[in-house]
Amino acid sequence: MRAFNFFRVLLSLPFVLRGAQAQFDTPPTNLTTGFVRLPHGTRQVSWIYSPNGIVIYDGDIVFGTIAEFNDALVNITHSPDDSTLSRRHDIPSQGLATRAYSEPPGGRLWPGGIIYYRYSDTNVESAASTEVNFAISTWTAAVPCIRFVRLPNDNKPTNGIVTIVAHSTNFGYCAAALGYTPTPMWLEVDPSGCGDSTMLHEFGHLLGLYHEHTRPDRNNFVKFNCNNVLSPKCCGSSCCGLACAFSIDPGHYPSPEYDINSIMHYPSWAFNNGMGSTLTDLSNNVLHNPYISLSPLDISRVRQLYFCPVVSPPKCNKACSTTPGKCHPTAQTCVPPAPGIPNPRLACSCRAGFKATNPGIADGDVTKQWRLPAPEGNFRVWVAEGVECNTPCTVSTGAFSCQEVTELAAECLHT
Numbered sequence: 569m570r571a572f573n574f575f576r577v578l579l580s581l582p583f584v585l586r587g588a589q590a591q592f593d594t595p596p597t598n599l600t601t602g603f604v605r606l607p608h609g610t611r612q613v614s615w616i617y618s619p620n621g622i623v624i625y626d627g628d629i630v631f632g633t634i635a636e637f638n639d640a641l642v643n644i645t646h647s648p649d650d651s652t653l654s655r656r657h658d659i660p661s662q663g664l665a666t667r668a669y670s671e672p673p674g675g676r677l678w679p680g681g682i683i684y685y686r687y688s689d690t691n692v693e694s695a696a697s698t699e700v701n702f703a704i705s706t707w708t709a710a711v712p713c714i715r716f717v718r719l720p721n722d723n724k725p726t727n728g729i730v731t732i733v734a735h736s737t738n739f740g741y742c743a744a745a746l747g748y749t750p751t752p753m754w755l756e757v758d759p760s761g762c763g764d765s766t767m768l769h770e771f772g773h774l775l776g777l778y779h780e781h782t783r784p785d786r787n788n789f790v791k792f793n794c795n796n797v798l799s800p801k802c803c804g805s806s807c808c809g810l811a812c813a814f815s816i817d818p819g820h821y822p823s824p825e826y827d828i829n830s831i832m833h834y835p836s837w838a839f840n841n842g843m844g845s846t847l848t849d850l851s852n853n854v855l856h857n858p859y860i861s862l863s864p865l866d867i868s869r870v871r872q873l874y875f876c877p878v879v880s881p882p883k884c885n886k887a888c889s890t891t892p893g894k895c896h897p898t899a900q901t902c903v904p905p906a907p908g909i910p911n912p913r914l915a916c917s918c919r920a921g922f923k924a925t926n927p928g929i930a931d932g933d934v935t936k937q938w939r940l941p942a943p944e945g946n947f948r949v950w951v952a953e954g955v956e957c958n959t960p961c962t963v964s965t966g967a968f969s970c971q972e973v974t975e976l977a978a979e980c981l982h983t
């Protein structure tokens with residue numbers, strides 16, 4: 569893990585994808601804070617001026633050029649040389665921003681679902697193309713109605729095109745424009761890359777996704793611990809520094825369900841100062857799944873935005889209770905589906921070659937019994953608490969055993 573890069577960590581989780589935490593490893597210390605007019609109203613944010621002359625706010629969101637940003641800037645409340653970080657409660661005027669920020673259905677999304685992009689030059693292409701191609705293939709496989717069209721390398725700002733640029737040295741983050749605008753847009757990367765999960769996150773921004781943890785209802789699901797955010801910062805209703813990257817944004821167009829597994833949700837360790845997690849669940853537990861890979865709700869939201877048929881997230885069975893006696897004596901008590909699976913969803917497991925006892929429980933009744941795509945274990949039948957499993961499977965041994973029992977989606981391997 570690199571130093572604590574503010575933005576790169578944002579996007580990556582460690583054990584599945586490479587480059588995990590870089591985004592949050594080296595947070596910028598030269599943050600300025602102030603009120604800025606954004607599409608859904610004026611909001612207090614922190615920003616930096618990247619070496620490419622681009623303004624980046626909320627950790628990793630490209631606003632645009634300095635001139636565009638200055639048009640939307642209402643006032644500055646904290647500057648990097650403001651050593652006291654004293655709070656000022658200037659009340660800004662309301663207004664509309666000139667630039668896309670995040671989009672509801674029918675908003676400023678990529679026309680026809682076609683995203684035009686290019687690299688500024690061959691050096692950037694060498695540095696970023698592997699991760700960019702990974703992000704493009706992953707998003708396109710999940711949302712077949714979008715299409716990425718690569719244009720010849722060029723560094724000249726061009727309306728309606730995302731140009732991928734790199735810092736001359738590792739700057740500590742990657743950042744992307746949010747949604748489509750008919751102006752030049754940028755994706756900024758470090759010469760050493762962003763990490764696969766961070767790149768997935770940045771492409772989520774390009775497609776129009778906000779940060780999930782800044783939803784207005786997030787306090788019902790997660791706890792923000794401002795004391796654990798790296799300094800300089802100030803907490804409370806008037807934020808400054810990195811604390812602003814966690815502030816609630818009323819401009820969201822949220823899904824009905826809060827998505828703790830979203831690629832757009834900061835992980836627990838984002839921008840932490842070593843004193844504890846910056847984001848936890850309401851019981852102060854570390855969040856396990858955000859910022860790893862596309863979640864079912866990430867996919868269904870982008871499908872909705874670009875008029876792809878929406879696929880419902882898989883229905884997973886409840887994890888079992890580890891209290892003795894919950895599983896039937898014919899089943900193993902509440903065990904994980906396979907060794908090495910992160911955050912496994914525990915369940916009662918029939919012994920090899922057996923399934924739920926008939927009559928009354930059909931092979932396809934996934935509320936009572938199911939299989940999982942667990943490595944080397946998808947022939948095993950899992951059952952709900954209390955379900956007896958004394959019926960031999962049609963094929964009771966080997967890799968093809970119990971295939972008559974319905975297999976659930978891979979997401980159901982995890983918590």
Ligand SMILES: [Zn+2]
Nearest residue numbers: 578628629769
């Ligand atoms: Zn982001």
